[in-house]
Amino acid sequence: MKTILDKQQLHLTILRLAQQLLENSVDLNDIVFIGIQPRGVQVGAKLMDCITQLSPGTKPQYGILDITFYRDDVRDELHVANTTDIPFSIEGKKVILIDDVLYTGRTIRAALDAIQDFGRPQKIELCVLVDRRFNRELPIQPDYCGKAIDSMISQKVKVEWDKEAVVLY
Amino acid sequence: MQLSTKHLLGIKDLSREDISLILSTATQFKEVLQRPVKKVPSLRDVTIVNLFYENSTRTRISFELAEKRLGADTINFSASASSVSKGETLLDTVNNILSMKVDMVVMRHSASGAPHFLAKHIPAAIINAGDGINEHPTQALLDALSITEKLGNLEGKKVVLVGDIMHSRVALSNIYLLNKMGAEVMVAGPPTLIPKYIEEALHVKVEYNIKRALEWCDVANVLRIQLERQNQVLFSSLREYNLAYGVSRTLLDGLKKEILIMHPGPINRGVEIDSDVADGNQSIILQQVENGVAVRMAALYLLAGKKPD
Numbered sequence: 001m002k003t004i005l006d007k008q009q010l011h012l013t014i015l016r017l018a019q020q021l022l023e024n025s026v027d028l029n030d031i032v033f034i035g036i037q038p039r040g041v042q043v044g045a046k047l048m049d050c051i052t053q054l055s056p057g058t059k060p061q062y063g064i065l066d067i068t069f070y071r072d073d074v075r076d077e078l079h080v081a082n083t084t085d086i087p088f089s090i091e092g093k094k095v096i097l098i099d100d101v102l103y104t105g106r107t108i109r110a111a112l113d114a115i116q117d118f119g120r121p122q123k124i125e126l127c128v129l130v131d132r133r134f135n136r137e138l139p140i141q142p143d144y145c146g147k148a149i150d151s152m153i154s155q156k157v158k159v160e161w162d163k164e165a166v167v168l169y
Numbered sequence: 170m171q172l173s174t175k176h177l178l179g180i181k182d183l184s185r186e187d188i189s190l191i192l193s194t195a196t197q198f199k200e201v202l203q204r205p206v207k208k209v210p211s212l213r214d215v216t217i218v219n220l221f222y223e224n225s226t227r228t229r230i231s232f233e234l235a236e237k238r239l240g241a242d243t244i245n246f247s248a249s250a251s252s253v254s255k256g257e258t259l260l261d262t263v264n265n266i267l268s269m270k271v272d273m274v275v276m277r278h279s280a281s282g283a284p285h286f287l288a289k290h291i292p293a294a295i296i297n298a299g300d301g302i303n304e305h306p307t308q309a310l311l312d313a314l315s316i317t318e319k320l321g322n323l324e325g326k327k328v329v330l331v332g333d334i335m336h337s338r339v340a341l342s343n344i345y346l347l348n349k350m351g352a353e354v355m356v357a358g359p360p361t362l363i364p365k366y367i368e369e370a371l372h373v374k375v376e377y378n379i380k381r382a383l384e385w386c387d388v389a390n391v392l393r394i395q396l397e398r399q400n401q402v403l404f405s406s407l408r409e410y411n412l413a414y415g416v417s418r419t420l421l422d423g424l425k426k427e428i429l430i431m432h433p434g435p436i437n438r439g440v441e442i443d444s445d446v447a448d449g450n451q452s453i454i455l456q457q458v459e460n461g462v463a464v465r466m467a468a469l470y471l472l473a474g475k476k477p478d
Contacts, residue, residue, distance in 0.1 A: 068197075069197075069201065069209035069210070069211045069239075069470070070209060070210060070211075071211075074211050074212075075214070075473070078170065078171040078172075078471065080170050080190070080193075080194070081193075081197040082197070083197065083200070084197070084200050084201075085200075113210070114209075116206075117204050117205065117208070117209075118204055118205060118206075119205055
């Protein structure tokens with residue numbers, strides 16, 4: 001087991017991602033943030049806290065999206081669906097998808113399909129906490145990346161929120 | 170997590186966990202139905218045949234919509250406009266349809282047990298959309314979802330099924346489901362329409378007085394008088410039935426609390442339920458229909474997710 005990000009590094013990484021997101025936004029009203037179920041939701045919530053702290057008085061639009069029904073392996077094993085809650089329109093907005101670990105890219109592929117059933121966004125970007133390079137199965141890359149790592153297929157990367165650390169094992 | 174059965178033939182075969190899984194999945198599909206694009210691609214590689222050997226409006230439209238909202242291909246079959254009238258057997262008809270690469274069968278039949286028979290002989294997953302006087306599982310599931318939405322959960326809730334218990338598959342499926350989920354069930358109606366020994370056999374309360382039944386319950390599920398299944402006189406006239414067992418405004422206004430009014434449809438207005446009750450603010454009849462699509466999507470999704478043995 002190897003720690004990729006400890007508590008302090010994790011905090012700094014999320015803070016940096018929030019700053020980068022703010023840096024690239026002209027008007028927060030034109031941006032919507034979407035956390036991908038199940039594990040992108042926590043990253044999203046932390047990022048929203050940071051954005052609110054960094055620019056007081058703003059309230060970023062944050063929704064959660066479940067991609068179960070859009071998976072390409074729906075028939076291989078049964079996946080139980082989680083809640084989707086997008087209580088605003090994404091029509092013409094810049095959508096930023098948020099997930100914890102980018103690996104094969106299949107979840108993001110499903111999320112791209114799913115989000116477009118809610119309207120036609122002006123642009124979609126991807127923000128991930130950890131990018132596992134070299135194991136991509138689809139041509140998908142992050143626009144915002146907390147930490148890029150090289151790992152083997154046999155290894156697992158996990159964000160442990162109770163210990164506030166990212167570990168590789 | 171997945172369903173413990175390969176087919177949905179009746180609530181009788183489902184476990185409590187199965188029912189909870191279907192209901193929670195249905196809740197997620199309800200959200201899908203609120204989206205600008207009310208469709209997901211989960212079953213786009215699946216073809217489903219709707220075999221209706223008996224007339225239906227709601228169930229058939231509801232299943233067809235559910236299948237289309239899941240991206241499945243659908244074929245509709247009604248016995249009256251088919252080779253059934255030329256004398257083809259049920260098994261032959263279904264095998265011919267399946268040889269055209271159909272994956273799932275939704276079936277309604279006037280003979281109790283028809284889908285169970287089919288399940289023994291064909292490899293495809295079968296969903297029972299009503300078989301004779303036996304079961305109508307998706308109706309009980311959508312009733313459960315409707316009650317849960319209004320009252321929070323089913324545990325300890327008092328539900329009375331009013332009317333033609335004898336000929337109602339909705340009643341039997343509801344009794345199984347409500348008992349499994351910990352609700353208290355009562356059946357109410359004229360003695361001729363309530364089977365003997367139902368109290369012991371299915372663990373329900375029996376009440377022959379409609380006013381006392383309504384005073385007891387939180388929810389009244391009013392069933393249609395199934396004239397097409399009655400081949401003998403079980404009550405003297407529809408008018409008399411309405412006077413003795415019809416749910417009327419006066420009856421509801423005389424109760425101490427507001428109860429929920431449900432009906433599986435089609436309604437015989439002025440027979441088992443009066444118009445001002447069916448259209449009143451205690452009635453959740455149209456919400457039941459809305460929930461039907463989500464529940465059927467959940468059942469189709471969960472069964473299609475199972476690989477054949």
